[in-house]
Amino acid sequence: DAKTTQPPSMDCAEGRAANLPCNHSTISGNEYVYWYRQIHSQGPQYIIHGLKNNETNEMASLIITEDRKSSTLILPHATLRDTAVYYCIVRVSGSARQLTFGSGTQLTVLP
Amino acid sequence: EAGVAQSPRYKIIEKRQSVAFWCNPISGHATLYWYQQILGQGPKLLIQFQNNGVVDDSQLPKDRFSAERLKGVDSTLKIQPAKLEDSAVYLCASSLYVNTGELFFGEGSRLTVL
Numbered sequence: 001d002a003k004t005t006q007p008p009s010m011d012c013a014e015g016r017a018a019n020l021p022c023n024h025s026t027i028s029g030n031e032y033v034y035w036y037r038q039i040h041s042q043g044p045q046y047i048i049h050g051l052k053n054n055e056t057n058e059m060a061s062l063i064i065t066e067d068r069k070s071s072t073l074i075l076p077h078a079t080l081r082d083t084a085v086y087y088c089i090v091r092v093s094g095s096a097r098q099l100t101f102g103s104g105t106q107l108t109v110l111p
Numbered sequence: 112e113a114g115v116a117q118s119p120r121y122k123i124i125e126k127r128q129s130v131a132f133w134c135n136p137i138s139g140h141a142t143l144y145w146y147q148q149i150l151g152q153g154p155k156l157l158i159q160f161q162n163n164g165v166v167d168d169s170q171l172p173k174d175r176f177s178a179e180r181l182k183g184v185d186s187t188l189k190i191q192p193a194k195l196e197d198s199a200v201y202l203c204a205s206s207l208y209v210n211t212g213e214l215f216f217g218e219g220s221r222l223t224v225l
Contacts, residue, residue, distance in 0.1 A: 042218055042219075043204070043218055043219050044216050046212075046213050046215070094210045097167070098144060098214075099212060099214065100156070101153030101154045101155070102153050103152060
């Protein structure tokens with residue numbers, strides 16, 4: 001699976017959009033981008049995933065660049081409860097091989 | 112819908128002792144995973160089951176770790192004997208299918224080895 005690079009930490013003001021970047025320059029054509037988050041003392045939680053089109057759900061939006069070498073997870077109106085470690089993971093479509101987590105980005109939402 | 116249940120939440124043991132963790136996945140989920148998360152790191156897959164068969168145990172330290180999933184539902188992860196470096200959170204996850212990336216995680220079992 002392709003390696004991902006994320007900033008170790010970011011801050012965001014409450015109520016503002018949080019934009020979390022991820023670089024996956026070696027991604028292959030059959031690899032999806034997944035985002036998970038982990039709130040302190042909890043297990044990781046699935047957020048969203050995509051292949052090449054932008055995706056949106058009730059939690060977030062995922063913007064993938066046209067060359068697929070990077071993506072951005074957007075939390076449109078961040079709240080204090082969004083403070084967590086956010087993991088960007090690349091995974092081969094339809095594979096039984098499971099998620100390989102990196103160190104993620106610690107997002108701190110400030111009041 | 113009930114989530115993934117794990118127990119115990121916390122366990123403190125001395126090195127060379129043994130410990131076991133239990134996981135009950137979401138009903139109907141055929142695939143079950145055990146991950147190890149050391150402080151400050153992302154989770155690392157230890158073993159993956161499809162029903163009661165092992166799909167991947169390549170990162171399981173088999174000299175001291177064992178896991179089973181009898182009857183394809185509950186699972187137990189055992190460490191014997193424990194080492195200091197086994198101090199970590201042990202996360203259980205389940206998914207409906209083996210080839211999906213949407214996993215549902217439990218809250219984890221925090222192990223401290225003294």
